[in-house]
Amino acid sequence: MSLITALRISASGLTAQRQRAEVASTNLANTETTRTAEGGAFRRKDVVFQTATFGQTFEAVSGGSEGVEVSDIVTDMRPFERRFEPGHPDADAEGYVEYPNVNPMEEMANLTSAARSYEANLAAMNIVKTMISRTLEIGR
Amino acid sequence: MINVHDKMFPAVENMLDWTAKRQQTISANLTNIDTPGYKAKDVSFAEHMQSLGLDKTSAAHFGYSDTSSMRIYEVGTTAEKPNGNTVDLDREMTELSKNGLQYIALVQFLNQKIRTLRSVINDGGKV
Numbered sequence: 001m002s003l004i005t006a007l008r009i010s011a012s013g014l015t016a017q018r019q020r021a022e023v024a025s026t027n028l029a030n031t032e033t034t035r036t037a038e039g040g041a042f043r044r045k046d047v048v049f050q051t052a053t054f055g056q057t058f059e060a061v062s063g064g065s066e067g068v069e070v071s072d073i074v075t076d077m078r079p080f081e082r083r084f085e086p087g088h089p090d091a092d093a094e095g096y097v098e099y100p101n102v103n104p105m106e107e108m109a110n111l112t113s114a115a116r117s118y119e120a121n122l123a124a125m126n127i128v129k130t131m132i133s134r135t136l137e138i139g140r
Numbered sequence: 141m142i143n144v145h146d147k148m149f150p151a152v153e154n155m156l157d158w159t160a161k162r163q164q165t166i167s168a169n170l171t172n173i174d175t176p177g178y179k180a181k182d183v184s185f186a187e188h189m190q191s192l193g194l195d196k197t198s199a200a201h202f203g204y205s206d207t208s209s210m211r212i213y214e215v216g217t218t219a220e221k222p223n224g225n226t227v228d229l230d231r232e233m234t235e236l237s238k239n240g241l242q243y244i245a246l247v248q249f250l251n252q253k254i255r256t257l258r259s260v261i262n263d264g265g266k267v
Binding site: 005006007010012013016050065066113116125131134135137 | 161167178247
């Protein structure tokens with residue numbers, strides 16, 4: 001039933017946007033982290049979205065219908081921010097400390113965008129739910 | 141004249157099917173609003189109706205048939221984002237509401253039709 005597939009597609013969007021918000025939160029939480037398991041300062045993470053096909057359920061129409069999934073979580077290789085803090089235990093010989101390459105402004109914009117996209121998927125889901133319940137009432 | 145085998149039933153059924161498939165496509169567009177390179181899609185209507193084996197009394201009327209002639213096409217848009225994505229949030233939200241309401245209207249129409257038939261069956265013989 002195509003309406004159930006529509007719900008599954010929206011659900012995949014909710015999952016992907018939630019993961020994106022989680023990654024943005026991780027970045028925001030680690031804006032000042034200078035020590036990580038890999039060594040050195042924290043590197044900003046980013047999600048990569050790709051389409052996920054639910055083709056077989058949309059057999060009558062060519063092209064299929066696509067949900068979304070997080071294909072990869074990549075590490076941002078932009079240079080670290082260097083601050084002059086000679087008293088810091090992680091300072092190098094010249095007195096500079098490498099701080100994460102996270103820009104809080106960028107992460108906030110990312111979070112807001114993820115929240116809006118999440119809401120759009122929820123709105124679609126609610127309308128589809130109404131459509132399904134009306135379908136069940138045909139002939140009553 | 142009212143007929144249990146009214147041609148209206150398969151026609152409405154077909155419209156419901158098309159509307160449901162379209163809802164699926166709109167949901168997919170909204171879901172892929174942040175996917176790089178994704179192109180917004182829609183399900184054709186006019187072409188679908190033209191291709192149906194029509195059984196109609198006027199050239200202006202719609203007919204009915206199977207739904208295998210539905211076709212997905214890419215929505216032409218000028219709002220392509222730098223990452224190649226063409227989903228327009230405002231368009232999709234508008235179509236989402238319109239399509240949902242159209243579905244509910246069709247269901248109500250169908251219910252009314254069934255009520256009329258039931259009334260004829262139950263009360264037709266009474267004096």
